Amino acid sequence: METQENTTQQELSGNNMIEMIKVSRSYPPDIHALSDISFHVETGEMFFLIGRSGAGKTTLLKLICNMEMPSNGLIEVAGYNINNLKGKDLALLRQRIGVAYQDFKLLNDRTVAENIAIAMEVSYKKPRAIKQRVRDLLDQLQLSSKHDLLTGELSRGEQQRVALARSVANSPRLILVDEPTGNLDSTTTEKVMDLLTRSNKAGATVVIATHDASIYQNSNNRILELREGMLHSLIRGNEI
Amino acid sequence: MNFWFAVIRQTGRNLRQTWSSQFMTFLTVSLSVLIFAFFSLIYTNMLGAGDRLTDDLSLIVYLQEEPGLAMKEQLRRKILAFDEVEELRFVSRTEAYERFAKQLGKDSDVLLDMPTDFLPASIEIVPLRSLRGYSQIKLFSEYLSSLPGTEKVQYGQEWIERFYHFVRLLTIVVVLSGTLLILTATFMVAYTIRLTILGRQDELELLKLVGATTSYIQTPFLIEGILQGLLGSIIGLLALYGLFQWISTRFTGPGILNFFQFDFFSPFILIAIVVASISLCALGSYTSIRKFLLI
Numbered sequence: 001m002e003t004q005e006n007t008t009q010q011e012l013s014g015n016n017m018i019e020m021i022k023v024s025r026s027y028p029p030d031i032h033a034l035s036d037i038s039f040h041v042e043t044g045e046m047f048f049l050i051g052r053s054g055a056g057k058t059t060l061l062k063l064i065c066n067m068e069m070p071s072n073g074l075i076e077v078a079g080y081n082i083n084n085l086k087g088k089d090l091a092l093l094r095q096r097i098g099v100a101y102q103d104f105k106l107l108n109d110r111t112v113a114e115n116i117a118i119a120m121e122v123s124y125k126k127p128r129a130i131k132q133r134v135r136d137l138l139d140q141l142q143l144s145s146k147h148d149l150l151t152g153e154l155s156r157g158e159q160q161r162v163a164l165a166r167s168v169a170n171s172p173r174l175i176l177v178d179e180p181t182g183n184l185d186s187t188t189t190e191k192v193m194d195l196l197t198r199s200n201k202a203g204a205t206v207v208i209a210t211h212d213a214s215i216y217q218n219s220n221n222r223i224l225e226l227r228e229g230m231l232h233s234l235i236r237g238n239e240i
Numbered sequence: 241m242n243f244w245f246a247v248i249r250q251t252g253r254n255l256r257q258t259w260s261s262q263f264m265t266f267l268t269v270s271l272s273v274l275i276f277a278f279f280s281l282i283y284t285n286m287l288g289a290g291d292r293l294t295d296d297l298s299l300i301v302y303l304q305e306e307p308g309l310a311m312k313e314q315l316r317r318k319i320l321a322f323d324e325v326e327e328l329r330f331v332s333r334t335e336a337y338e339r340f341a342k343q344l345g346k347d348s349d350v351l352l353d354m355p356t357d358f359l360p361a362s363i364e365i366v367p368l369r370s371l372r373g374y375s376q377i378k379l380f381s382e383y384l385s386s387l388p389g390t391e392k393v394q395y396g397q398e399w400i401e402r403f404y405h406f407v408r409l410l411t412i413v414v415v416l417s418g419t420l421l422i423l424t425a426t427f428m429v430a431y432t433i434r435l436t437i438l439g440r441q442d443e444l445e446l447l448k449l450v451g452a453t454t455s456y457i458q459t460p461f462l463i464e465g466i467l468q469g470l471l472g473s474i475i476g477l478l479a480l481y482g483l484f485q486w487i488s489t490r491f492t493g494p495g496i497l498n499f500f501q502f503d504f505f506s507p508f509i510l511i512a513i514v515v516a517s518i519s520l521c522a523l524g525s526y527t528s529i530r531k532f533l534l535i
């Protein structure tokens with residue numbers, strides 16, 4: 001029923017997972033975090049969002065997952081005007097969007113496994129399936145030994161990977177990742193990108209905000225560069 | 241099915257994390273129920289005793305003169321004009337004398353020197369059962385004393401009056417203590433849930449972000465409130481029952497308690513108390529979580 005609705009909605013808006021039209025976001029008193037941004041992300045695409053610190057990447061991701069409202073403009077996700085969604089509809093859409101926040105938003109008094117499980121528990125996945133999925137993810141991110149540690153006891157690099165694991169755990173249709181490799185060495189960065197690529201191959205649309213050139217340089221993916229809240233360029237990785 | 245599994249798991253987490261304040265709330269609820277039910281129990285028993293007290297109530301109208309036939313007929317008509325009565329009997333001076341002598345039994349020789357008409361004639365009236373409220377009896381007696389030729393009306397005024405004063409006082413105590421205790425208990429439950437919510441704000445925020453529905457977030461808190469209400473009232477009532485048993489075994493035998501014939505609550509009242517307690521506690525937790533979800 002619900003998936004049926006989704007496909008019809010998607011058909012209506014063509015092939016785009018995200019559609020932004022003239023979106024602005026300002027903060028009092030006079031900070032223009034984003035001005036007049038228009039672009040789209042196709043369903044199944046892996047999309048990069050780059051720009052210096054303070055350029056507006058995090059703000060843009062927060063708008064997409066409805067953590068914040070735009071001051072102006074229209075945002076559609078999976079065909080829904082996300083700012084008109086409320087209550088159960090918003091909750092159901094959020095279950096299908098996985099977000100790895102820049103500040104992680106982990107529960108530091110819970111174990112690594114519990115933190116990852118939360119994303120699956122809210123959509124009533126079976127405990128056995130959750131356990132299995134958590135083990136798989138920790139394995140892929142080389143965190144198996146941390147399964148029962150409290151996330152508060154982990155290093156920042158480890159916390160970052162736990163946040164990432166939580167964002168992909170529920171196999172969402174859309175994955176938003178904010179600076180996923182900020183605290184990681186190159187081998188671990190590779191593991192993280194592997195995991196995201198695999199999710200993308202499995203059908204998820206992935207949006208990655210980063211200033212780490214190594215992860216987008218040689219790809220064929222589209223890259224949107226923000227400068228001081230404005231869209232500076234929208235190119236493919238191998239065109240740099 | 242899966243929803244309830246998730247909700248119960250979440251409730252378990254809540255209880256484990258905040259068990260000490262949960263326990264305090266549980267104590268408050270059971271104490272409130274205990275105190276309130278204690279006063280109510282005394283109150284309902286008093287009302288029962290009041291009914292029994294007025295069961296064998298009769299009014300005696302003392303007359304100035306021995307009434308003649310016509311006078312009797314007139315009095316009877318006037319009394320019946322006020323209300324139907326269960327029984328109405330004229331007692332002549334001689335009858336009164338003979339009754340008194342009989343009551344004295346072997347001491348009746350003290351009456352030998354007295355004239356047989358030294359007691360006044362009277363009318364004994366047993367009012368209808370429907371007329372047995374205290375204020376109605378009072379009205380009736382005022383009416384009777386206004387009849388011609390009556391000297392005085394008697395029905396054990398003082399005793400009944402004092403009893404009804406006591407019942408009125410008890411009503412106030414029950415209503416006041418009830419209101420206070422209900423407010424305290426509801427407030428305590430709301431307060432504990434708010435503490436839980438404040439202590440777990442990060443988690444609740446995150447739950448919203450990962451797409452937990454309102455009922456997923458809210459139901460565990462509601463269950464917590466319901467559990468508080470259920471366990472609190474059951475323990476409170478059990479404590480009261482223990483107290484009741486203790487008092488009844490202590491004070492058996494002839495005495496004032498026998499006259500009152502102390503009864504415990506009927507099953508219906510017991511269930512009503514439990515249900516009321518559950519509803520109030522659920523209401524307390526509901527308002528708290530509602531406030532949070534609106535932010």
Ligand SMILES: Nc1ncnc2c1ncn2[C@@H]1O[C@H](COP(=O)(O)OP(=O)(O)O)[C@@H](O)[C@H]1O
Pocket residue numbers: 027028031032033051052053054055056057058059060
């Ligand atoms: N809640 C906020 N209140 C005020 N200013 C904000 C807030 N969030 C972000 N900003 C400002 O908006 C701009 C963009 O921030 P952000 O999106 O975090 O940049 P990036 O993620 O690219 O480093 C910055 O100048 C930042 O100071």
Ligand SMILES: [Mg+2]
Pocket residue numbers: 054057058059102178
């Ligand atoms: Mg940022």
